[in-house]
Amino acid sequence: MTESVKILYTGKTHTSGGREGAARSDDGRLDIKLSSPGSAGAGTNPEQLFGAAWSACFIGAMKKAAAKQNIVLPEDVAVDAEVDLAMNDDGYFLRARLNVNLPGVPREAAEAVVAGAHQTCPYSKMSRGNIDVAIRIV
Known part of the structure; x- marks a missing residue:
């Protein structure tokens, strides 16, 4: 097919x-x-570039997820990405943390937006199952 x-x-x-x-x-x-x-x-460095690209894409995905859920996001929505270049016995690997700031958005609504974004963001899809990812609402 x-x-x-x-x-x-x-x-x-x-x-x-x-x-x-x-x-x-x-x-x-x-x-x-x-x-x-x-x-x-x-x-x-590549880790900084990856963090910037993922953050930008993730914000776009949050905007789409929020619109689908009729949630208004603040203008100052932000994502701070932390991308680790790590090494173990198997060699080099990446780990990442996305710290999402949605000021004024109730916690339950913020969690729904972030979950929706993580399902649709192409960078999240690319990372899923390939690197350890933690997403936190701050």
Whole structure:
């Protein structure tokens, strides 16, 4: 059976030099230096980029989930992401925590919005079953 897929957008980047290199998008909007976590390098690192991308996507998913549930989100909704680069006997792996701030939203409503977002956010889907994720409403 063939699955019908509608491509909404394709992000294109070129990265060279690995963690001590640079990355640039084809449209030039992203043009950054990279450096290893904890190093004195001048750039950002993949874990920070992943956290920023996931947070932005998750906020979008929360907005959609809130609209479906007739819940009004505040303008200052925010997500603080923490992405760990870790290592054990099997090698490197990631862990993540999303700390969601929904000021003024009742706890039960916030939990419903976050649960809905975690089910639909593409980054949450990608991570599910692959990395340990904790989501907390702060």
